[in-house]
Amino acid sequence: MSSAKALKLRIEGMDCGACAVKIENAMKRLPGVTDINVSYGRESLALSFDEDRSSQHNIEAQIRALGFTPVREGAVGTRASAAERESLPFWAGKKAKLVWMTGLAFAVAVGIAQFFPQWERWAYSAAAFVGIIPVVRRAYASAITGTPFSIETLMSVAALGALAIDAAEEAAVVIFLFAVGELLETVAAGRARSAIKALMDLAPRQAIREQDGKLETVPVEQLAIGDIAIVRPGDRVPSDGSVLEGISEVNEAPITGESVPVAKEPGANLYAGSINGNAELRMSISRAASDNTIARIIHMVEEAQESKAPLARFIDRFSSIYTPVAMVVSLLIVIVPPLLFGGDWMTWIYRGLATLLIACPCALVISTPAAIASGLAVGARRGLLVKGGAALETLGKLKTVAFDKTGTLTEGRPRITDIVTLNGTEDEVLARAAAVERKTSHPLGAAIVEAAEARNLELPQSFGAALAIPGKAVTARLKSGFASVGSPRYAEELAPIEESVRQTISALEQAGKTVVVVLAGKRIDGLIALRDEPRQDAAQALKRLADMGIKTVMLTGDNRRTGDAIGRALGVGVQAELLPEAKLAAIDGLKQDGHVAMVGDGINDAPALATASVGVAMGGGTDVALETADAALLQNRVMGIADLIDLSRATLGNIWQNIGLALGLKAIFLVTTILGVTTLWMAILADTGATVLVTANALRLLRYRSQD
Ligand SMILES: Nc1ncnc2c1ncn2[C@@H]1O[C@H](COP(=O)(O)OP(=O)(O)OP(=O)(O)O)[C@@H](O)[C@H]1O
Numbered sequence: 001m002s003s004a005k006a007l008k009l010r011i012e013g014m015d016c017g018a019c020a021v022k023i024e025n026a027m028k029r030l031p032g033v034t035d036i037n038v039s040y041g042r043e044s045l046a047l048s049f050d051e052d053r054s055s056q057h058n059i060e061a062q063i064r065a066l067g068f069t070p071v072r073e074g075a076v077g078t079r080a081s082a083a084e085r086e087s088l089p090f091w092a093g094k095k096a097k098l099v100w101m102t103g104l105a106f107a108v109a110v111g112i113a114q115f116f117p118q119w120e121r122w123a124y125s126a127a128a129f130v131g132i133i134p135v136v137r138r139a140y141a142s143a144i145t146g147t148p149f150s151i152e153t154l155m156s157v158a159a160l161g162a163l164a165i166d167a168a169e170e171a172a173v174v175i176f177l178f179a180v181g182e183l184l185e186t187v188a189a190g191r192a193r194s195a196i197k198a199l200m201d202l203a204p205r206q207a208i209r210e211q212d213g214k215l216e217t218v219p220v221e222q223l224a225i226g227d228i229a230i231v232r233p234g235d236r237v238p239s240d241g242s243v244l245e246g247i248s249e250v251n252e253a254p255i256t257g258e259s260v261p262v263a264k265e266p267g268a269n270l271y272a273g274s275i276n277g278n279a280e281l282r283m284s285i286s287r288a289a290s291d292n293t294i295a296r297i298i299h300m301v302e303e304a305q306e307s308k309a310p311l312a313r314f315i316d317r318f319s320s321i322y323t324p325v326a327m328v329v330s331l332l333i334v335i336v337p338p339l340l341f342g343g344d345w346m347t348w349i350y351r352g353l354a355t356l357l358i359a360c361p362c363a364l365v366i367s368t369p370a371a372i373a374s375g376l377a378v379g380a381r382r383g384l385l386v387k388g389g390a391a392l393e394t395l396g397k398l399k400t401v402a403f404d405k406t407g408t409l410t411e412g413r414p415r416i417t418d419i420v421t422l423n424g425t426e427d428e429v430l431a432r433a434a435a436v437e438r439k440t441s442h443p444l445g446a447a448i449v450e451a452a453e454a455r456n457l458e459l460p461q462s463f464g465a466a467l468a469i470p471g472k473a474v475t476a477r478l479k480s481g482f483a484s485v486g487s488p489r490y491a492e493e494l495a496p497i498e499e500s501v502r503q504t505i506s507a508l509e510q511a512g513k514t515v516v517v518v519l520a521g522k523r524i525d526g527l528i529a530l531r532d533e534p535r536q537d538a539a540q541a542l543k544r545l546a547d548m549g550i551k552t553v554m555l556t557g558d559n560r561r562t563g564d565a566i567g568r569a570l571g572v573g574v575q576a577e578l579l580p581e582a583k584l585a586a587i588d589g590l591k592q593d594g595h596v597a598m599v600g601d602g603i604n605d606a607p608a609l610a611t612a613s614v615g616v617a618m619g620g621g622t623d624v625a626l627e628t629a630d631a632a633l634l635q636n637r638v639m640g641i642a643d644l645i646d647l648s649r650a651t652l653g654n655i656w657q658n659i660g661l662a663l664g665l666k667a668i669f670l671v672t673t674i675l676g677v678t679t680l681w682m683a684i685l686a687d688t689g690a691t692v693l694v695t696a697n698a699l700r701l702l703r704y705r706s707q708d
């Protein structure tokens, strides 16, 4: 009987996607190993293996042979994230060892050459071998496990070639600089990761728990759902939960990026990591530490790094052919000039080897993931969450942003402004409407029920469930018979509306109010007008989008006059009277001109969000928003979408700069090499330099600031 076992390892020393591919290739070759998932962002490897056919020992040995360090972790299936773990300091790792070794060997060789010139050649050869041997071993391990054209292969061929043409000193320098470059890459990759790790530091490690009237300080991991915790002024909220006692202002910037404190009173939700202001709060814990909103955000950002942008995928494919092609070019440089044009063999072998060093694709390979990791981390710090590189890329190329009206461009809290009665008193009409709406979740319904409650009205009894007709009305059976509340259009479908009533409706609608008709059967009992105020920053945000060259449209199920009135006030185009399916068709129509983002609250417009090129959920509680959309704005500000697009554009721009830097430097050195100006150590320095420049440029994004 065979048994599959799940294995999860942390892998130290992965600097880029290429490393992950190398490990994946090797794992694929092992018998009985399945479900392989290597993540460079999280430095992790997950797989299942058949214990009769492979052993964990064997798997770990393979990883070590490739030059990485596997680290066993706690229980399988825990939601551990890279950010929660401490890594070795960079100077103590495997890569650093190679730097010390090759550096020391080179220094010793220089010393020997000084005092015993006759041994110079041997000293440098020996120094070169000290570095070449581990590199060749790694190259060999990669080659036999399915990755023949690795960076190590390039280095091995170049260094051995240099030895062969009597350039031992240069071979030693090349290997040393290669080791330094690798180490710098590790440092750089660590910097990008630590941006995400910094998010984790926002959640406190300890909490004050109240148990049987006594207070004790415990690690946050020990807080259970239902526990009671005390948050003193100035402390961070230890875990998600809600206020039991106390009123205080809480700064939620760590979660939403919004620095204006939010007033919290009993019943209000609290997010782990937010900072308590002026007064003590007693809270009830609703989520375990590993399941906190902030932990989910971090988990999401880490996963987002894995989901590759089309551009990143293209670069990966490009670099996988780049290396073999460059090897062929090097070979041509070595053989063509001597054979065809009588060039000097030694000269052209030397130039060929230099070309080989330039062929290293590192800088190119990290150009995209480094920028995307930085972009995602900056966004997360500001409450702009993007679920992956693909969404980030699309956001940077948007032509149109479509907005839902209710709850997105408006506050989503309609209030009753007028009640017009045709049959019965105001209170009777309102009470009947509220009885019909009692169980709906529609914002208009909620406003009607709330108003009836505020007037202490006794609602007529209703029988059975209310029937919602999406985009039109809701109907219920009352003692007096069927009653419904719905749009004037719906009422018109049932029976013609009197001219005077129609004029009243139209006047209210022209003032930007939404009118619903209260019906008893087919008879109109009254009209209720409601007004939903635009969000404070809506007009400004729409203007900024227009300045960015983006077309904006408001999609609404509301009637045309109300929609137009609001649209005029905000300066946005309007498509009104859209039934839910018509909204999807409208988005499809907009897509003809290019990428379309749909911004909604993520709760009742999930299909629209899914239809758009990118769905962006705004506010509305972080949970739903995180699940349903491609991106989420954790603040309830329309400006967030402009910030998000701006950040995505900055990230895309950064990627192109990186690609330009990487390829540009290589091109320059290719030319100087063929002209014979470049030495081997300059070539390797160019490669390392390009990698460092690209990483530094990507890290620049971490300091990105939006315009407002
Ligand atoms: N529960 C309800 N109670 C009263 N009227 C309703 C109800 N549901 C829908 N309607 C009517 O149908 C219209 C369209 O509703 P729909 O839910 O499609 O749009 P909305 O959510 O109000 O606006 P938006 O599409 O801008 O978010 C409403 O303006 C209202 O007239």
Ligand SMILES: [Zn+2]
Pocket: 151, 181, 360, 361, 362, 363, 687, 688, 691
């Ligand atoms: Zn390189």
